[in-house]
Amino acid sequence: MTAAEYKKSREQLRLTQAGLAALLGVPRTSISRRESGKLNISDEAALAIRQLLASQNAESRHADEDA
Numbered sequence: 001m002t003a004a005e006y007k008k009s010r011e012q013l014r015l016t017q018a019g020l021a022a023l024l025g026v027p028r029t030s031i032s033r034r035e036s037g038k039l040n041i042s043d044e045a046a047l048a049i050r051q052l053l054a055s056q057n058a059e060s061r062h063a064d065e066d067a
Contacts, residue, residue: 001045
C-alpha cells in the first residue's frame with residue numbers, strides 16, 4: 001500500500017489522522033508519517049486499515065438492505 005492509498009483509505013473512512021490513530025492504538029504522528037511517505041506502511045498497518053474499510057462497507061451494505 002502506498003502513502004497515497006493509505007491517506008485515501010483514511011479519508012474514505014471519514015476519519016482524521018487523530019481518529020484513525022486512536023482506533024489503531026498508535027500515535028497520530030505515525031499516521032502522518034505513513035501518509036507523507038516518511039514511514040513505511042507495514043503489512044500489518046495496511047491490513048488494519050483494509051479491515052476497517054471492509055467493516056465500513058459491510059455496515060453500509062447492511063444499512064442499505066434494511067432501508
